[in-house]
Amino acid sequence: MFHSHGKCLLTGLFILCGVNVLAQTGGYSNPTNGRENNPYSKYGIGEFWNGNNTVLRGMGNVTSAFENPYEVNTDNPASYSFLQRTTFEAGATASTRTVLGSGEKYTTGTASISYLNLGIPVSKNAGICLGFRPYSRTYYNMVDTIFNSPIGSVARSYNGEGNLNYAYMGAAAKYKGFSFGFNLGYMFGNLRNSTAVLPIDTMLTNRSYASDFTNYTRIGGLYWKGGLMYEHKIDSDYTFRIGGTFTLKQNLTERLNAFQISTYNFGDTLVNDTVSYPGEQRGKLRLPMSYSIGVMFAKNDKWDLGIDYTATKWSDFNSSPDNSLNFNVGTQSNKISLGGEYTPNVNDLRNYFSRVTYRLGVYYGTDYLNINNTTLPYYGVTFGGSLPFRRSLSHLHAAFDIGRLGVTTNNLIEETYVRFTLGMSFNDKWFIPRKYE
DSSP states (O other): OOOOHHHHHHHHHHHHHTOOHHHHOOEEOOOSSSOOOOGGGGSTTOEEOOOSOHHHHHTTTOOTTOOBTTBOOTTSGGGGGGOOSEEEEEEEEEEEEEEEETTEEEEEEEEEEEEEEEEEEEETTEEEEEEEEEEEEEEEEEEEEEEEETTEEEEEEEEEEEEEEEEEEEEEEEETTEEEEEEEEEEEEEEEEEEEEEEOOTTTSTTEEEEEEEEEEEEEEEEEEEEEEEEEEOSSSEEEEEEEEEEOOEEEEEEEEEEEEEEEEOSSOEEEEEEEOOOOEEEEEEEOOEEEEEEEEEETTTEEEEEEEEEEOGGGOEESSOGGGGTTBOSOEEEEEEEEEEOSOTTOSSOGGGSOEEEEEEEEEEEEEEETTEEEEEEEEEEEEEEEOTTSSOEEEEEEEEEEEEOSGGGOOEEEEEEEEEEEEEEEOOSOOOSOO
């Protein structure tokens, strides 16, 4: 074996001492492969991905008390009982992110599928849904330089990628204004987190070691979410709704493969040697309890206005085989959203833009990470609209989300993001008996 166990252990301790990379890094790489580089996705299970449809994204994601007979609100499954037409939805998001910190600034972007939904009314008071959505994603690529390490001047690189996805089915039933629903599905995905150390001193490059520490994590398991909603007709035109969602802490199966690899540079030859591989380790990834509550006022076929509050108890979160996923995860995240939509005149067949729906929303919250004893606030504004197809209940939807995450205090970074989502919804009649043959 071409290695020194003592030097590898020393290098490992040196890396662990620098685990708070965001507080110490002196630069970030700007990848050219079309992916959005988010340093904060290094921690926990990455950056959470919005799985709501384009309609809800345009109005600040006020989902707890939202229902529409021709749109699928998968964030509160109780809404399925209000569906009146079979509805297929699909959407894609393009986003850019500008990162500012430690005197460095860069912008990256990406595009991806956001959601696929199929909502089906099975009776006047019941509905079901099949759906698929990304749950979280990880992609970061950072570089740091240390000049006085135990092995001389070195370049440390941190990079990772992966995602969690959620495929599910849901059902809901309604009785005298009360609606109850749930989503049950399978959450699955892979994460890779790597740290590498490479000597950069000219005199030490030859006959030197480079070390790579990589964790491959596979995650899978059942995951459910419940929802409640109550609708009260104030009169023939106005409606009041209150709704909420809840999930208890749940365990997913987690499989970890951790590699420590040393590369020896002979000057003209590189030799890789696996210093440590303890075999696959199995354990549990515990996702935290979460809940939301919201209210909404509506005027039939005219406007909706709502407010939501969401909280997640991240002190419940834990990864048993991969303790590195627990680093810098906070105790609780919170979010408050306000938004609405307005349609001038849905029955005006002469003026097309009178039948267009316009949306606006705002939100403020704190992220689930806590780095250097600093919480990460985020806030943003959303807007969008829906263009109806002629002689159809189907629509083309668009939504913009412009926001900011993080702070530059305590040597952290601040991110400004812009997300554009384009979606379509198609409506048809299924399982509804015809009156005439």
